[in-house]
Amino acid sequence: MLARAAVRLQSAIAAAIAVVTAVLVLAVAPWWMVVLGPLVGLGYRAAALRPITRRERLALAPVPESWRLLLSKRVPFYGRLTPPAQKRFEGDVAVFLAEHRIYGPQGAVVPEEVKVMIGAGAAMLIHGRPDWEWPHVRDIVVHPTQWNEDGEPGDHHGIAGQVHLQGPVLFSRKQIRFGFRKPDGENVVLHELAHVLDMADGAADGAPDRFAWTAVPGWEELVRSRLKAVRRKNGGPLRAYAGTNSAELFAVAVEVFFEQPLRLRKQDPQLYEALATLFNLDPDTGTLRRPLPA
Ligand SMILES: [Zn+2]
Structure with missing residues (x-):
């Protein structure tokens, strides 16, 4: 390939x-x-x-059996793949984890299970687009709790994940586990890594141009109309936070697309089709829209 x-x-x-x-x-x-x-x-x-x-x-190389068990249990997308596609997915997790430094505050060790969940989120996003490269310069820092705008820790604070144009990707460990507990349309790993894809062209604007977004006709118009709809409390499966701006709309839409594809397809087929074109797959089956380049 x-x-x-x-x-x-x-x-x-x-x-x-x-x-x-x-x-x-x-x-x-x-x-x-x-x-x-x-x-x-x-x-x-x-x-x-x-x-x-x-x-x-x-x-x-074969991944540890513990990884496979975790992926089978916590990542429904993985369970829907064919055995060869599962093997490719496992390889994508392994490569992502090998190429990113993942640590806690003051260099604390992050449990392997949490690392595999982060790798699984990354593998989902590139499964239909193996030509996409993650920016390796980004470290991933996993905090035990959530935090506030001043960086003060505490699960009563509202921030579960964060990514800036430059610098590390930050996650709350608890929220990573919560995101993979059930496919409820909320997954902080998918959300923040969607921002990373979006920002790869240097702008957090909900349009990851570097990633063939131009192949999705009418994307900007679609974002504008969905932003208005969410702000009018008529965003279908998109939660209110998507109304913050176009970057958040994209990240929230990615969460729903991968976690609740059938719901998104039913309630907003146009947005579903746009994302299926971008990610080159239907997440309910893991089937690729176009075969991978030879
Ligand atoms: Zn966000």
Whole structure:
């Protein structure tokens, strides 16, 4: 898939480097030193492909049985996938967890179960879009409780997750568990990671342009009309918080799309179709809208 395309590209660049190096060597050194050309080319190829081969290794390695049990129990989306798609999902969780630092305040250890839930949210969002890249610079900080605008902890405060244009993604551990307890349309992991996708183009505007959003005709008009509807308390399955702005509308819609796809499809088929096009799947079955690129 994407990895194969990268292998082809890097192999072509490596061949070009090998030829150029060989020509340069021939001009200044004995003929037998031409062997340096292929060596330099191969060295370049190995270095360029190291992250990809690492990912492939991670994706192919079996995940712990405890992960599978947790995914089966807590992630209905995973349960609906075919065995090969489940395997790909597990690999996506493993790669996400390997490429992100996840820790608590003052570097406290986060329970593996919570990490797997975060990875599962990420794997859901990219399942139909394996070409999407998460920005690896973001650390993920898991707080034991919620907090307020001043950062004071306490479950009586209202903030369960937060992501800024730059900086780490913050979660409340309790709310992560709550989000995966039942598919009620609220899931802080899906919500905050939807913001991360949205912000990948540098703007929190509910339109993740970098991610082929332009392939969804009429998205901006759709957002405007749903914002008005939510503010008039007529937002269908979207909770009132979606009326905050277009970025929150997108993040809340993503939660409902993945957690209650049938409800969203029934109550707002236009929004459902837009999200199915963006994410390239129907979450009630895990079926892809378009096959993955070869
Ligand atoms: Zn939000």
